[in-house]
Amino acid sequence: MTDAPAPTTAAFRPPVGLALGSLLRADLLVLLRSRVSAVLSILLPVVIIVATTFGKAESRLGGSAEIVGLALSIGLITSCLLGYSLTLAHDREVGVLQRLRVSPAPTWTIMTSRLTVQVAANLVGSLAVIIVGAILHHLGLSPLQYVLLLATAVLGAAVFLALGQALVALVRTTGAINAIGRILFIILLLTGLLGGSGVLGDTMQSIADWTPVGALMILFSDVVSGAAWSGHDANALLACVGYVVVFTFIGIRWFRWESH
Numbered sequence: 001m002t003d004a005p006a007p008t009t010a011a012f013r014p015p016v017g018l019a020l021g022s023l024l025r026a027d028l029l030v031l032l033r034s035r036v037s038a039v040l041s042i043l044l045p046v047v048i049i050v051a052t053t054f055g056k057a058e059s060r061l062g063g064s065a066e067i068v069g070l071a072l073s074i075g076l077i078t079s080c081l082l083g084y085s086l087t088l089a090h091d092r093e094v095g096v097l098q099r100l101r102v103s104p105a106p107t108w109t110i111m112t113s114r115l116t117v118q119v120a121a122n123l124v125g126s127l128a129v130i131i132v133g134a135i136l137h138h139l140g141l142s143p144l145q146y147v148l149l150l151a152t153a154v155l156g157a158a159v160f161l162a163l164g165q166a167l168v169a170l171v172r173t174t175g176a177i178n179a180i181g182r183i184l185f186i187i188l189l190l191t192g193l194l195g196g197s198g199v200l201g202d203t204m205q206s207i208a209d210w211t212p213v214g215a216l217m218i219l220f221s222d223v224v225s226g227a228a229w230s231g232h233d234a235n236a237l238l239a240c241v242g243y244v245v246v247f248t249f250i251g252i253r254w255f256r257w258e259s260h
Contacts, residue, residue: 019105023113030087031117041079042125045071049133064137069220070193071129072153073213076122077188080160082181084118085167089174093259101257119157126153139224148223155237156216158244163212165251172259188213215239 048071091097100110130149134141141149167184171177192213208214215236222233 016106016109020109020113023105023109024117027113027117031121041075041083041121042128044078045075045125045129046132048074049129049136053136063221063225064133064139065221065224066217067137068130068133068139068224069217071133072126072149072220073156073192073216074189075125075129076153076156076160076216077185077213079122079125080118080157081164081167081185081188084114084161085164085177085181086174088114088164088168089171089177089259092168092257093174095258097257115161118161119154122153122157123150126150141224145223145226149220152216152219152223155219155240155244156212159212159216159240159247162244162247162251165255166247169251169253169255172256192217209236210239212240212243 049067052067088097097110101107127146127150130141130146133139163184164181167177167181171180188211191208191211209218209232218232218236219240222230227233
């Protein structure tokens with residue numbers, strides 16, 4: 001009598017829908033428990049919206065459209081580049097990702113679940129910022145403008161999530177990722193804000209328009225102001241899509257499930 005072949009891992013693999021649903025619920029619970037990160041990603045943009053209603057801050061920053069775009073961009077950077085990358089790096093360092101990888105769930109569902117929950121959280125946060133900005137800056141936004149702003153927020157989330165994924169792929173330790181992420185946050189913000197305003201000259205302004213923050217602020221501000229689609233917007237969209245493709249490739253190609 002011959003021995004029956006040993007069952008493979010695939011034989012015990014649950015349906016993709018069941019595995020993905022379980023991961024989504026678990027990642028959502030983790031996100032809800034991370035109240036500090038969630039609050040900061042919404043609170044900081046709202047503080048910017050409120051602070052710019054006093055004095056001459058609105059005119060100095062270029063108007064209501066630019067302010068809303070800046071607040072939305074900062075919220076996305078805080079949530080995706082800082083929050084997501086640190087959470088992913090921490091889970092890798094303590095072995096959570098490695099344990100999930102050897103579970104019956106397909107590997108791709110692990111990252112899909114995390115990214116889906118993060119994008120959903122960004123949509124909620126962006127909607128809150130848009131509503132507060134519209135009320136405090138007296139913006140009469142149409143339903144189409146709300147939809148376009150949320151679509152742009154999804155694009156921005158994809159840019160900074162891809163950047164965060166690439167950062168975790170290239171850097172192994174959580175401490176280094178934390179430090180580099182904060183430096184990138186400052187560089188991206190200053191380049192997009194100061195360079196895009198023209199304070200640093202025309203050359204720097206042209207360069208800033210192609211940066212992640214600069215390109216997003218162009219798209220956000222033009223949607224808020226109701227400006228017609230232009231070549232400037234097309235270049236900004238092209239830049240954002242290019243960042244998503246490049247950083248996603250890096251994040252997938254060099255990502256490691258273990259920190260060692």
